Amino acid sequence: MNSTVTSAVKVAATYALFATLWILFSDLAVETLLPNSQMRAVAQTYKGLAFVVITAGLLLAMVLKGNNALEKANDMDSLTGLHSMTMFVRTLNLTIRQLKPNEQLILGYLDIDDFKRINDAIGFDKADAFLQDLAQALNQALLPGSFASRLHADQFASFAKITGEYDMDEHMQDIQRLYNRLSKDYGIESTCCISIALYPQDGSTAKELMVSATEALNVAKEKKNAIQYHDKTLTEKALQRRQMMLDLRNAIDNDVLSVVYQPKYDLKTLNVNGVEVLVRWNHPSKGFIAPDVFIPLAEKHGLTGEISKLVISKVAKELSSTDLLGSKIKTIAVNVSAAEFNDSDEMHELVRYIQAQKAIAPFVSIEITETATLDNLNNSVELISSLQKCGIAISIDDFGTGYTSLAMLKDLTVDEIKIDRSYISEVDSDDRSKTIVSAIIAMTNSFGINLVAEGVETETQLKILQEMGCQQAQGYYLGRPMPLQQLVEHLA
Template sequence: MNRAVTSAVKVTLVYASFSALWILFSDMAVEWLFHSAQLRALAQTYKGLAFVVITAVLLLILVLRDNRALEKADDMDSLTGLHSLNLFIRTLNATLSKLNSNEHLFVAYLDIDDFKQVNEGLGFERADSFLQDIAKALLKSALPGSFISRLHADQFACFTTFDDISEVETRMREVQRLCALRGQRFGIDVSCSVGVALFPSDGSNAKEMMISASQALNVAKQQRNSIIYHDKTLSEKAMLRRQLVLDLREAIAEQNLYVVYQPKYELAELSCIGVEVLVRWKHPQHGFIAPDVFIPLAEDNGLSSAISKLVIAKAAEELQDSGLLGSVLQHVAVNVSATEFNSTDEMNSLSSFIESYRDFAQYVRLEITETATLTDMRKSVEVISQLQARGLTLSIDDFGTGYTSLAMLKDLTVDEIKIDRSFVAELEHDARSKTIVCAVIAMANSFRINIVAEGVETESQLKVLRKIGCRQAQGYYLGRPMIIAELLKHLADNAATP
C-alpha cells in the first residue's frame, strides 16, 4: 500500500468515526435538551449545518497535515535520510537565483564504481547499510553549507558555494578516501568517481548544472576512482595533482626524497652552531618539485608524518656519520606541519621515533609555525610541555605573521623564536619593521628565549641585526640549503677563513 492510499484510508477512518459519534451523541443531546417537538426539529436542522461545517474543517486539517507529511517524505530519501532529488533541484534553482556575479558554486555528482558487484558481494540488506555509511561520510567531509542529496541507487549529489577551487578538490579527495575506508569496514575494496560542474561557466540554472555534472561523471566513471571537471582544463590539473600525490607516496616509500641543511650562525663570532633540515624532491619526469608545491599536497593527503620521519632518519644517519653533532652543531631543527602538531597521536608517534635515534635525539629541535599554535592555544601549551618533558626543544617559525605574536610569548614556554623573513627584508628601509624586530628581541631576551632572524640576504641586514642585539641568524647570505657534502665543505672553508 503506497503512501497516498494510506493517507486516504486514514482520512476516511477519522471521518467515519467522527460521523458515527456525532450522530449517536448529538441525537441523544437533542432529546435530552429539548422537550418540544418544534424545538427538536429546529435543533436537528442546526445540528446538520454544524456537522457540515465541523466535518469540513476537520477534513481540511487532516488533508493539509497529510499533504505536508507527504511533501516532507518526498523531500527526504527514506534509506539515507538525505535530501531527495526534487528538493535538490528546487533548492539549487533558488540558490543560483540569489548568487552574485562574483560568487562561485559547484555541483558534484558521486557514483560508487561497480556498485552491482557491491550488491552481489554484500547482499541487498548490507549494501543498503553501506549506502547509509556513504551518506554519513558525505555529511562529514562536505564543505560547510553543502546541500547533499541521494539521486538514486548509488548516486549522490551535493552543491555549495566556494572561494578557492582547491577547496573543492581537497573535499572530493576526502570523500573518496572515506568511501574506501567505509568499504574496508564492510570487507570490500570499493572506490567512487566524481563529476564536478562549476557555476557560472558550466550552466546558469539547475538543469544545465546537473547535465554538466552528469557528463563529467560519465567521463570519471570510465577512468574509475577519479575526479573530473566539466571544464577540461580543470580536469587536467586535477589529474596532474592526483598523479603527483601517487608519485609522492612512491617517493616516500622508496625514500627518494632527500634532505639539505641550512646553517644557522651565532652572530657574535659568526660561527655555525646549528642547522635546519629541509626536505627536497627531484621527480624523475618533472625534475625539481618546489617544497611549497609538494608539502601542501602531503598535508592534504595525510603524508606529513611519513615525510617527517623520513627526514629525521636521513638527517640522523648523515649527521652522525659526519662527526658534526656536538663538536660543531649544538642543535638540528626539524620542521613539523600544523596537521602533525595538532594531532596528539602523530606527535607522540614522532617523539617516539626521534627517541629511537638516541645519539641524535638530544640535538633535535622541532620547528612549528606560529599559525599552527594559534589553532588551540591551550592544547598547544600542553603539547609543548609534553615534548619538552621528553627532552625535545621547540622553536616557533615565521614569528610575527600571526595576530597575537607578542601575547602568545607569555603562554608558550618555547626555547626559540624565529623572526619572519618579511621583517628582516625591510630592516634597512622600514623603521616600523625595525621597531617590531627590536621589540621582539627585547621581549625574547626578557623571557630568556633564543632569537633567530630568518632570511638574511645582505651584509647590511646582518650588520643591523648585530647592532640591535639579535643573537643568531640564517639566510642565503650566510649559507644556502646544501647537501651534507657541501655543508662539510662550507664549514671547512669558514674555519680556514675566519
C-alpha cells in the same frame, strides 16, 4: 489490501459512523428538548445545515491530512529516506535564488558502477540494504548544510554552499573511500563515479547545473571509478594534485627525499656553530619541487610526521659519519610543521624517535613557526615545557609576523627565536625595521634567549646586526643550504 484502499475504507467508515450517530442521537435530542412541533421543524432545518457544515469540515481535514501524507511521501525516497528528485530540484532552485552574489554552490552526483552486477551478486534484498547504508553514510559524511537525494536506483546527488577555502577534490576522494569501505563490508568489489558542477560557472539554474553534472558523470562513467568536474581544467588540476600526492607518498616510502644544511654563524667570531636542516624533493620527471609546494600537501594528508622522521634519520646517518658534531656543529635545527606541532601525541612520538638517534639527539632543536604556537597559546606553553623536559630545545621561526610577538615571550619559555627575514631585509634601509630589530635584540638578551637573524643577504646587513649585538645569523650572504659534502668543504 494496499495502503490506498485501506485509507479510503477508513475515510468511508469514519463518515458512515459519524452520519449514523448524528441521525440517531440528533433526532432524539430534538424530540426530547423541543416539545413544540413548529420549533422542532426549525431545529431540523438547522440540524441538517449543521450536519453539512460538520461533515464538510471533517472531509476537508481528512483530505488535507491525506494530501500532506502524499506530499511527504513524494518528497522522500521510500527506500533510503533521502529526499526525492522532485524535492531536490525544488530546493536546489530555491537555494540558487537565495544565494548572495559572492556565494558559490557545488552540485555532486554519485553513480555506482555496474549496479546490476551487485544485484546479481548479493541479491535484491541485500542490495537494497547496501543502498540504505550507503545513503546513511553519505548523509553523515557530506558537508554541513548539504541537501542529499537519491535521484535514481543507483544514483545519488547532493548540493551545498561552499567557500573559497574548500578543498573539493579531497572531499570527493573521501566520499569514494567511504564507498569502497562500505562495499568491502558487504563483500562486493564495486566502485563509483562522482561528477561535480559548480554554480555559477557551470549553470545559473537548477536545470543547467544538473545538465552539467550529468555531462561530467557521463565522462566519468566511461573511465569508471573516476572523479570528473564539468570544468575539465579543474579535473586536470585535481588529477595533478592527486598524482603529486601519490608521488610524494612514493618518495617517502622509497627514501627519495634528501636533506640540505644551512649554516648558522656566531656573529662575534663569524664561525659556524649550528645548522638548520631543510628537506628537498627532486622529482624524477618534474625536477626540483619547492618545499612550499609539497609541505602543505603533506600537512593536508597527514604525512609531515613521516617526513620529520625521515629527515632525522638522514641527518643521523650523514652527520654521524663526520667529526663535525660537538665541534663545528653544536645545534641541529629541524623544522616541524604547524599541523604536526599542534598534535602533542605526534610531537612526543617524534621526540622519542630523536632520542633513539643517540649520535645527534643532544644537538637537535625543534624549529616551529610563530603562527603555529599562536594557534593555541595555552597548549603551546604546556607542550613546549614538556618537550624541553625531554631535553629538546625549542626555536621560534619567523618571529615578528604574529600579532602578539612580543607579549608571547613572557608565556613561552623558548630557547631561541629567529627574527623574520622581512625585518632583516630592510634593516639597512628602513628605520622602523631597524628599531624593531633593536628592540627584539634587547628583549631577548634580557630574557636570556638565543637570537638568530635569518635572511642576511648583504655585507651591510651583517655589519649592522653585529653592531646591534645580535648573536647569530644565517642567510645567502653567509652560506646557502647545501648537501653534506659541500657543508664539509665549506666548514673546512
